[in-house]
Amino acid sequence: MRAVVIRMESALLAIILTSIVALSFLMNGNATGITSTFIRSEYPSVDIPLNNKVFAVPRGYNAPQQVHITQGDYDGKAVIISWVTADKPGDSKVQYGTSEKKYEFSAKGVMTNYTFYHYKSGYIHHCLVDGLEYDTKYYYKIGNGDSSREFWFTTPPKIDPNSHYIFGIIGDLGQTFNSLSTLEHYMKSAGQAVLFVGDLSYADRYEYNDVGLRWDTWGRFVEQSTAYQSWMWSAGNHEIDYMPYMGEVTPFKNYLQRYATPYLASGSSNPLWYAIRRASAHIIVLSSYSPFVKYTPQWMWLEAELKRVDREKTPWLIVLMHVPIYNSNEAHYMEGESMRAVFESWFVQYKVDVVFAGHVHAYERSYRFSNIQYNVTSGYQYPVPDKSAPVYITVGDGGNQEGLAGRFRDPQPNYSAFREASYGHSTLELINRTHALYHWNRNDDGNKTAVDAFVLHNQYWGANHGKRKLEKHNVRKIMMDEIATH
Structure with a gap:
């Protein structure tokens, strides 16, 4: 037993030291990023056959x-x-x-x-x-x-700045065997609710009646989790389903019929963008494929919603979107630039803690950087370290049939902290108002492998309350308390 405890403490100290270094890099943005050399030996990127048990229709007439x-x-x-x-x-x-x-x-x-x-x-x-x-x-x-x-x-705990809660973060899931691996690994985690960053079923990769059929199979596939805990939905490009050759020209038709959101509760005029408060988090969901420039409904709603955020009650401010605004992969490179130009200054002004996105079928985490000083005459064309900026995390690695995005740009940009083309999921554990633990878990041929982990320091309570300094013994106490509670 003593040997087991010693091994646990050794592993814990390694995580603590890694977390301290990672947090320092996150705050100061002066480190060299890492491009993982791990090569994923993946399952075939094809959808699970329709006769697989994961798609089984429940027994009973009209069940x-x-x-x-x-x-x-x-x-x-x-x-x-x-x-x-x-x-x-x-x-x-x-x-x-x-x-x-x-x-x-x-x-x-x-x-x-x-x-x-x-x-x-x-x-x-x-x-x-x-x-x-x-x-x-x-x-x-x-x-x-x-x-x-x-x-x-x-149900979640009451709205409280010190509510402890664990979110799972999944994106671009699809319905392949890799998707199943991701889902099963997430279900073995302690996640209590999912923040889903878009691209659900990938049914739009089919034609004619098979589009609707694959929306049905995906719904049965994910039911093993979605029937038991809340998944907070955001829409991606594969939810648009714009198919004129079939006479289908109403965007998001399948998605909006099937996946409800509480948009009216946050004063939104559209289910594609909305906000909720859960435990100690204020979560804002944006739509990358709806108008968002100045004076559009989404822009006006977000301006009002950010003013409603009360960091004394919900210290953690989290934003979800589908297209990343910082991405160093060749896939979808710079696609998020227009939304960055519109919203990034607000993210910095309101000290958003973390922005989760999907779309790129790989994993990437940024340092705290911003590019809000740039304009057509300033000459400041490159992102710079910014302690008030969010951490940007891309988790478009759920496992869909389009496969992985393995071509990263070289050299790795200064804003990019860690990147790897593998399938997986993330968890964000909100410990209290000042600290959260983040993990990205690689699905390594059936084994859940934690690859990227760090302590996330709250932007509001750090900057506004003089608690930015993270000392080793404080991190160790938080980690030890976590082990004791589990």
């Missing part, structure tokens, strides 16, 4: 399928529960309670369906369940008779 939940209000006391019945409308009612098999309450939802080319969707149900208690496990039941199904979820 609910593709079950998924997301936060249903601004502060985490509601969920939106969504599902599909394939054969007939059925009932949009959710029965729920705090004891298994005992459903004290019920809520009534709405039902819709749609067509895409000649594909006819099942009956899609969305039900808002509100008035919930914080930090409580709820059991819920949907469907009728022998075909009904039962699940559970746990």
